[in-house]
Amino acid sequence: MIMNTKPISMAEAKEFLAEEQAEAKAFIGNFTTLEVEQAKELREKLVALDNIKLNEKHISKIIDLLPVDKEDLMKISTDVHMDEKEANDILQTVKEYK
Numbered sequence: 243m244i245m246n247t248k249p250i251s252m253a254e255a256k257e258f259l260a261e262e263q264a265e266a267k268a269f270i271g272n273f274t275t276l277e278v279e280q281a282k283e284l285r286e287k288l289v290a291l292d293n294i295k296l297n298e299k300h301i302s303k304i305i306d307l308l309p310v311d312k313e314d315l316m317k318i319s320t321d322v323h324m325d326e327k328e329a330n331d332i333l334q335t336v337k338e339y340k
Contacts, residue, residue, distance in 0.1 A: 249298045251305035253281035274306070280339060281305050287335050295322040296332070308336050 253274045259267050276284065288301045296304075300319045309315040312329045324332075 249302040251276075251281045251285070251302045253278055253305065254285075254302075275308065276305065276339060284335070284339050287338075288332065291331050291335065293324075293328055293332070295319070295324055295328065304332065304336060308340060309333065310336075310340070 251274075252270050253276045256267050256270050256274070257278045259270075274281075284305050285301055288296065288304060296319070300322075303318045304315070307314070307318060309318060310333070312326075312333065315324070315329055315332060
């Protein structure tokens with residue numbers, strides 16, 4: 243029975259796969275550039291920005307896609323509008339992990 247759900251990035255999902263699921267880990271690895279620790283660190287930094295417009299889903303997708311410009315970021319967060327400073331803060335944080 244599912245008790246609750248929480249969006250996580252693909253890199254963080256690798257942590258929950260068992261050893262016998264090595265094929266799934268390898269598949270996810272094809273689409274992720276960050277290691278689990280890096281993804282968790284980036285999540286902490288994005289949460290620390292204290293941007294109320296970002297929810298857990300947005301943060302997970304930012305970690306997965308690592309947007310490089312405001313246009314890419316807006317594609318992830320289509321349901322909210324961020325001003326220039328908010329977008330730049332997020333992009334500067336992500337830039338450290340490229």
